[in-house]
Amino acid sequence: MSDPARSDMAATGPTRPGDRRVGVRHRSGEAPAMAPAPPVPTNRETMMNRITGLALTAAALVLLPGAAGAADPLARRPAPAAAPIPARVMDWSGGYIGVHGGGDANGFKSSGASPNINALNFSGKRNTRSMGGGRLGVQAGYNFQAGSLVYGVEAESALLLGSRKKSSTHLGVEQHSRHALKARLGYSFGSTLVYGVAGIGIAPVRYTSPATGGFASSRKNETRAGPLLGFGVEQMLTDRISLKGEVDYLALGKQKMNFAAGRTHVTAGDLSAKIGVNYRF
DSSP, rough: OHHHHHHHHHHHHOEEEEETOOOOSSSTTTTOBOOOOOOOEEEEEHHHHHHHHHHOOOOHHHHHHHHHHHOOOOHSSSOOOOOOOOOOOOOOOOEEEEEEEEEEEEEEEEEESSSSOOGGGGGGGGGEEEEEEEEEEEEEEOOOOOEEEEEEEEEEEEEESOOEEEESSSEEEEEEEEEEEEOOOOOOETTEEEEEEEEEEEEEEEEEEOBBTTBOOEEEEEEEEEEEEEEEEEEEESSEEEEEEEHHHHHHHHEEEEEEEEEEOOOOEEEEEEEEEEEEO
């Protein structure tokens, strides 16, 4: 007779130490065998699992913000640039007073003398006389402003230093002052004003005809007036103080004069260059 236990071992196979078999039923009368338990992970496998988990978590943290930005197009839109600060507009409007200094160049020409004698003509070539000298003056005015356009009026008065030519044989001339009333129109480049002037100028002039041919010396004081044109540049140094440079020409025209020795005609003009300081209030 065969041994039933052996038959069972042949059917199930030999057992090894540590093997557990679960749920295997034997033939009648025998207890079920236990199934083998899952293998217990080693320390090395546990460490590798932890490292893999940390790497996956870090990758998710890096990729999630980018994915959110891709999902929201407004998140990728750059912040708007700050609006540029507009340049400060200088205020040239209002009243001002100031002083100036510079120089004048005067030119005179005689013509049509009757009789045609030296005492009625200037001694220069073609009966001309040039003279020049310094000037010291004051000015006052008022400006209006519309955007960058600046316009206004200015009155000016100056003493002329050294503008005289005397002669014992020819016609002599002296000019000791010059005055002007001008309109100004300019364009403001911030703290710099470029402008033109136009107006009327007045110049008191004294002419002297020397004694000749039995005629006594005679003198004529004339107030000459004429149109004035010029241009200038003014630079704002502070809110109230500015520095200016200006050039203008005063055409005094032609005038007839009578002396003891006869009569003559004189044409005159005055070129002026000046630097001044204005104070605004």
